[in-house]
Amino acid sequence: MKLGVIGGGAWGTALAQVAAAKGQETLLWAREPDVVASVNAAHENRLYLPGIPLNPAIRATGDLADTADCDALLIVTPAQHMRTVIADLPPRDVPLVLCAKGIEDKTGLFLHDVARTMQPRGAIAVLSGPTFAHEVAAGLPTAVTLAIEDQAMGERLRDRLAGPAFRPYLSSDVAGAEIGGAVKNVLAIACGVVEGKRLGQNARAALISRGFAEMTRFGLAKGARVETLAGLSGLGDLVLTCSSISSRNFSLGKGLGEGKSAAELMADRRTVAEGAFTAPVLLRVAKAANVDMPIAAAVCALLAGDCTADEAVERLLARPLRSEGV
Numbered sequence: 001m002k003l004g005v006i007g008g009g010a011w012g013t014a015l016a017q018v019a020a021a022k023g024q025e026t027l028l029w030a031r032e033p034d035v036v037a038s039v040n041a042a043h044e045n046r047l048y049l050p051g052i053p054l055n056p057a058i059r060a061t062g063d064l065a066d067t068a069d070c071d072a073l074l075i076v077t078p079a080q081h082m083r084t085v086i087a088d089l090p091p092r093d094v095p096l097v098l099c100a101k102g103i104e105d106k107t108g109l110f111l112h113d114v115a116r117t118m119q120p121r122g123a124i125a126v127l128s129g130p131t132f133a134h135e136v137a138a139g140l141p142t143a144v145t146l147a148i149e150d151q152a153m154g155e156r157l158r159d160r161l162a163g164p165a166f167r168p169y170l171s172s173d174v175a176g177a178e179i180g181g182a183v184k185n186v187l188a189i190a191c192g193v194v195e196g197k198r199l200g201q202n203a204r205a206a207l208i209s210r211g212f213a214e215m216t217r218f219g220l221a222k223g224a225r226v227e228t229l230a231g232l233s234g235l236g237d238l239v240l241t242c243s244s245i246s247s248r249n250f251s252l253g254k255g256l257g258e259g260k261s262a263a264e265l266m267a268d269r270r271t272v273a274e275g276a277f278t279a280p281v282l283l284r285v286a287k288a289a290n291v292d293m294p295i296a297a298a299v300c301a302l303l304a305g306d307c308t309a310d311e312a313v314e315r316l317l318a319r320p321l322r323s324e325g326v
């Protein structure tokens, strides 16, 4: 058995570490030659996961053709590049496990729908949950949702990743698992703004709760199950990302809250803050489904430079009072 991991950023590298710990042959595809070289020669991803020793059994390649004999692939590129990378894979119906968090901007499609259009027959799974890459790569414990329609295939995939510190929980709610991960990144930007503006812990907890109501409204409208949204890939990841400066999305929001512009903050970043790409498409998809997402709308306006952080906060607080609930 040989597992391929497509994407040599922080998360792909951490997942390769998880897979290699199971003793299976693990191939990591990275676009960046420096990543390939440093993983193979120094057993470290010096660009995206510096300082974390990697399992020497992980082999890196820059050639997608080398994945031709893998019997399952974890797809871990940023969401907006996933389609192009899948299109360049050797053509086979190998199970794909989608690990990015986002919605495709140019089509408004969820990633499993994008993957399905490109691979009509093979199994497609979504892996998502509270998983900062540096913690997972260092062997610290967490749990994730592994969502797939074919539960027998899900059990086989789960068993190739599960370990004492990495616990996948199976689900058949593919849309639900994906929506949690995509939406929480946008909400984490909002929580970062609260931090940047020093609005306090109460404000952040209130925003997480109302953000979860927003995620649930959107998820239910798009076919997710409430227990998935309240699980690891939804609420679990929302709480993690909304409360830690380790989150790229949260730290982007903090910068916005401190008065910097999105362009300024994104210019000197090599790593991806998916919420910035997800926010506009999320809002479009929500509007088309008649779902009100005021927090996501505020993040969108702020990212686009259409309002200041003060104005975004004022608008949210001036909304008409209403009863609680989704």
Ligand SMILES: NC(=O)C1=CN([C@@H]2O[C@H](COP(=O)(O)OP(=O)(O)OC[C@H]3O[C@@H](n4cnc5c(N)ncnc54)[C@H](OP(=O)(O)O)[C@@H]3O)[C@@H](O)[C@H]2O)C=CC1
Pocket: 007, 008, 009, 010, 011, 012, 013, 030, 031, 032, 048, 076, 077, 078, 079, 081, 085, 099, 100, 101, 102, 131, 132, 133, 134, 270, 271, 272, 274
């Ligand atoms: N980091 C984390 O803790 C977690 C991340 N995720 C998700 O995983 C996905 C990947 O994030 P992460 O690993 O953190 O990424 P990083 O920010 O660590 O790295 C960015 C990666 O994207 C690659 N990339 C950039 N442009 C392209 C392109 N055109 N085609 C293919 N690859 C490209 C980069 O390669 P290059 O160097 O060649 O530009 C690099 O490998 C995201 O959707 C993220 O939300 C999910 C859970 C945890």
Ligand SMILES: O=C(CO)COP(=O)(O)O
Pocket: 101, 129, 130, 131, 132, 133, 185, 188, 237, 240, 241, 246, 247, 248, 249, 250, 272, 273, 274
């Ligand atoms: O998805 C993540 C943790 O589960 C990583 O979050 P950030 O992309 O905001 O760093």
